[in-house]
Amino acid sequence: MGEGRLTVRDVLALELVAPWGAEVVACPARLDRPVRWLHVAEAADVAVMLTGGEMVLTTGLLLADDERAQVAYVESMQRAGAAAVVLGLGRAFATTPEAMRRAASRCGLPMVVLHRPAPFARLTEEVHARLLHGRFAALDLSDRMGGSLSALNLSGVPLQRLLDEIAGYAGCPAVVVNLAHRVLASAGEPGALDDLLRDWERVSRQVARVLGNGPVTVGPDGWTVARLEARGRQWGHLVLFGHQGGADTGQVLGRRAAEALAVHRLLADPVRGWERGWEDQAAEALLADLASGTARPEQLLPRFRAAGLPVERRTFVPVVVRRVGGEGVLCASVRRALEEEAVAGLVARLEPDGAVAALLSIPSERDPDTEVDRLAARLQARLAPLGGPAVIGAGFGCQVLDEVRRSFLEAVHVADAALAGPPSGPVARLRDVRLRGLVRLLRDEPELQAFIGRELGPLLGRPELLDVLRTYLRTGRNKSLAAQEQHVSRPAMYRRLQSIETLLGIELDDLEQLTSLYVALLAHDAQRGP
Template identity: 55%
Template sequence: MTTVSDRPAIPSNFPEPPLSVRQVLALERVLAGEPEVVAGAGHLDRPVRWVHVAEAADVGVMLNGGEMVLTTGVLLAGDEEKQAEYIRSLHRAEAAAVVLGLGRAFPRPPDVMRRAAERCGLPLVVLHRPFPFAELTEEVQSRLVRQKFAAVSLSESVRTALTALITAGAPLQALLDEIAQHSACPVVVTNLAHRVLATAGERSAVDDVLRDWERIARQAGGSEGDGWIRAELGGRGERWGRIVLCGHRGDIATGRLLADRAAEALVLHRMLGGAAGRTWEEQSAQGLLTDLLSGVVPARQLLPRARAAGLPVNRRTFVPLVVRDGEPAELDRLLRLLGLRGLVAEIGGQGDGSTAVLLSLARDQDADALTEHFAARLRTESHRAGTVVAAADARTAWDDVPTGLREARHVADAVADSAPALDLPAVVRLRDVHLRGLVRLLRDDPHVQSFAERELNGLLCRSDRDLLAVLRTYLATGRNKSRTAQLHHVSRPALYRRLEAIQARLGVDLDDFEQAASVHIALLAHDAQQQ
């Protein structure tokens, strides 16, 4: 007798898959009938949708597909043509299997039915001992009903959880994490160009999917039979993406249910403008750039995400930039206008107006010239004098990108709030920030903090922001009184009075280089600590 073994166990957070022919034959009640598979042994993993008792030769017209048909063959005995037609009829109706109880009609497996079933690939099982068909019908039907109920419960559970997240204003990632938890497999959201916008699931499993995403995208993924379940995303007659359950281990029907519920929630989330109205493309870029900046995830592990997001990474030159006072949408539009490839995303989450830009250039392109051109066009088109483009040196190795992004962020922070007073180049680099950059690196040192408070105590204790602002501009402009008066829109005599008040409160002579340098360092440290 053919060995019957169970399928691998699947996670318990979704309904059990439908019983297969193999599993039905392994039920205790069925084993009592001593089942033997005499044909179609290679098709025992077919799902059983229902169990039906039928004797008529044209039984196929009464079936919808997926049934396990039980028969004694009493109406087929002695007529080989009817026996063959019986099998062909079941095959045409896409029955899951046929079970023949041996007895008076057929004391042994009929060769005609066996050969016909083998040709059709239809499992034919004979029972060597008398077996009450009613017991098998009751057993299988009750299990199927329980599974349908479990599927409905899962549907409502998923819908309730996702609706609660949307109502709470949760970001896209929170919804995908919830979906991945229910589906127990990697979840990928793409646009219509197959570029990955977001993922969820166990990190190693997601990375395995993304590592081969270019091939998967070209082939539109595996088949549903392989656990690749897709649902389209769109509304009002327009499609704009899809969600894919990658390698779902449950049955196809449950996978479709999960994908459909997920698609409904994602469409609603997008329509309601979740995550502060940012597009999914923006959220995707932000997540990737934030992970690169933080360094928590090694750059090598982020490479599949970058490639799947459409960023060219093979044999490229990367230019990390941080732009102050630049809108992400504006920067993204400018990249497309200039024909440049890259990622753009707001960073920091502190409302400081910082946007990271990671340019990906061909090796034969002049990175410095293109960066300068990008910065010049940005200043021209934005019409904002305070826009600062901070850049790190170009990198040819992906593993060096995180360090470059942090360097660009450091440069941008070092000149924060100082752009109007400083004569900055179009692209500010580490070599341009000098002492300001060093002080910012040391801002958290207790000795530096104590020094700043001691030097500026005469102004800080009175919270005189006006005098502090004048001092900041005066020192940043190299103690240029004319320039300081111009920037603060005051007359020279008025500026002199303010400088005298500052010197009196601090007890210093700002005409003395060493004392002025000491106050300048203290002020840089104070400003760095406030950011």
Template identity: 55%
Template sequence: MTTALEPVLSVRQVLTLDRVLAGEPEVVAGAGHLDRPVRWVHVAEAADVGVMLSGGEMVLTTGVLLAGDEEKQVEYIRSLYRAEAAAVVLGLGRAFPAPPDVMRRAAERCGLPMVVLHRPFPFAELTEEVQSRLVRRKFATVSLSESVRTALTGLITAGAPLQRLLDEIALHAGCPVVLANLAHRVLATAGERSAVDDVLRDWERIARQAGVGEGDRWVRAELGGRGEHWGRIVLCGYRGDSPIGRLLAERAAEALVLHRMLGGAAHSWEEQSAQSLLTDLALGVVPPRQLLPRARAAGLPVNRRTFVPLVIRDGDPVALDRVLRLLGLPGLVAELGDGATAVLLSLARDQDAAALAAYFATRLRTESEAGAPVVAAADACTAWEGVPAGLREARHVADAVAEHTAALDLPVVVRLKDVRLRGLVRLLRDNPHVQSFAERELDGLLCGPDAEPDLLAVLRTYLATGRNKSRTAQLHHVSRPALYRRLEAIQVRLGVDLDDFEQAASVHIALLAHDTQHR
């Protein structure tokens, strides 16, 4: 990643310098363009001055070679405009005792800021002042860039976790920092707690509308590599200069991409809150091979074994461990949070993995005192490296079942095929392509100041009931005509025909993905 940032002053800032104010500057044209960046200061009198410029210069002139020739005056302004000069400063004196109207009108037409100095002073003083400030800003910018890069690289080299990197970024930025995926889902935050809470209070709406202009002080940089984006870092309410903010965001993005690459994670940061051995396996933050010593130390056989990843919903970890001992099954148990517990069975290669998983689930139901827990499983794998993917798949299946248990006729051990489309969508919810698909399909209902959550709820019910209008109207307590009007509004906003099966299916999948990402 490279940055196009340059340490510049604006025309407006140059006009506030003491040495410039001593010349009594007056803006006579292009007043609406004073925020143009000044890359350099150049003294030029020739009519074809543009050939000497490369863009961004503030040109100083006395107009001595232009006096009395209106055609040359117009060409002078046009030449500056073609060369993309930042502004022209005319010192009034013998050549032009008053602002030349021809030059002023030409500059106004071109949108080129034109400033006249009513009191003469040596141009060399202005040139020296601006150049010295530009050099100092350049040095300060380079120094800041290297300071941030050195600090973040040092943390990565030391193996610091993601949160430590974000804390360092927030320290330099002086504002809340948010790491989000393409669906605007917050993965991690840093900064003063109260300020972060303010940002997150209405995050999704703000995130969709912020960062589009230079005035909102939200600075973002995209995260990705190999031609694919998978998230963004956002400086929320950055108070410094916009170019410096962009530099900080870009340096932060570079560090986060490097951190992700060196961490060996094959998936997103959504799961990095995990703490146990099984959670580390599920995340892949540490390569599975490096976790083998920890697995062995925990008493799990790992050589020439078949591994069965399970995730149990609403199961007591103590009861799970007791059942493992009763059945004589080698395995590890770890709480994942949110009512989910992971179990990794380690079986001999000649044992029937599916039958033993079902036996374990059946016995667990008899041992449970608080209802029948849901047991989700991934396919058994003989390679230790396959365990992380299996644990993630089992977790997704368990979560999908927990959300839609009433709508599913479940076996004793639930697998991905048992939860059908909902399970597949949940499994892929962190995939950037799925996030982009959901955002694109539902854009008409999610974005804009007139976004209506009620229409989204109606769409959700209508699709969940198999496009049953009577049932949808009943569930939302509205009349059939009122429902028809809402469905028509939904179709207009989304640009789809819900009576067309393929279009309705596409919207349904996008809605499932959106709900899964934001549940």
């Protein structure tokens, strides 16, 4: 029995009705018709006062001994859209009138007889109280939900936070899909969500069967589907899987949630625009869960599949793209390169540094290195006219999702290291970043930080000498070339190198001391970031 919604079956199941000997004599299969109101009337022409959905209670005093009037009465009830006719036996009829029963069966109108005296007023009071309570509850839910979701939108929360709130009000999983039924976001109890997404293809077909013509459709088992629109164009649906509050609250939930989601979409990040904002957020949420390890691989697999990423007989390769300046075009450029090379993948920005990550899904019969090289070359060609090339770091190919997180972290590390020393080719891998990559990987270790202090201590307060040392090492210890890059004379360069040796107490011609100095400088620069 849903709050604010009663059916004929619900009314007959009330404890109040049990002593009255209710018997369904016509159309027992149609007891799930909704009851909007109860109406007690003895007039033969009561149908003119009905507007549909009423459960009409009568003793039939004006219908006794007139079968034609009995049939006409039932037919008028059917035309008025009554939910059911309840006839109290005893005053006009001792037993069920056959003419009325046959007419009700023919018209498809449930007919119930009460074999024992029934105070209609008590039933009317009980049912109306339940209906009114449910309607007030629905209004209260509408007010509370509308205020809460509006406040979240005004505070600029991401889609996931908004959908978590919607799922909390609904008490069931909530999923946002585009018109192709690709999952953009989901919220709710993890176990229930996993069950839905694991077999999403079948579930999405069931959702399609629930869809109605109105803005919100409440289907069987509490499945509620709300149409999502923005700027006059439909772009997706919100599906609530298993809301138990009944049709009235289901309608309220669907309407309020759809309104809030439309506002959220219109307030999307202006860099990405409302056309791509949610798709990007969906990818960001998936890749963030992958990188952080907060979701297990068996939980991610159905989410990737529901998001449209091919997962069967595939090799997964994480790729991270970095560029100093112009990060705003990276996402669109990576996505366009994927389309041009016909490579499936999820693309998202990595906050807060503006890098872009992509999880590539490559058919197992293709060589992943070749595919990544071709994609990287395409991307570099696209980015070159937009302000220079980017640094692209790739992880190793993974046959199973269990390995993808480690590969993803490797790609982040490689791109980070390669930004300080770009590789010769279009894409960097772990083998390309060598010592620089190792140092950057260990840059936050306390032992390495202590090593930096021991090796470079006196120079850390002399940035001009530190820069001289950096130039000297980068030019392969060529003093003439270093002097040119520093815009000083050779004698001035000799004096500055002599100052470095004196401050540090070393000889720059000693290979071991020089190597330690080089590693310490790499580590110091790594701590400063790209």
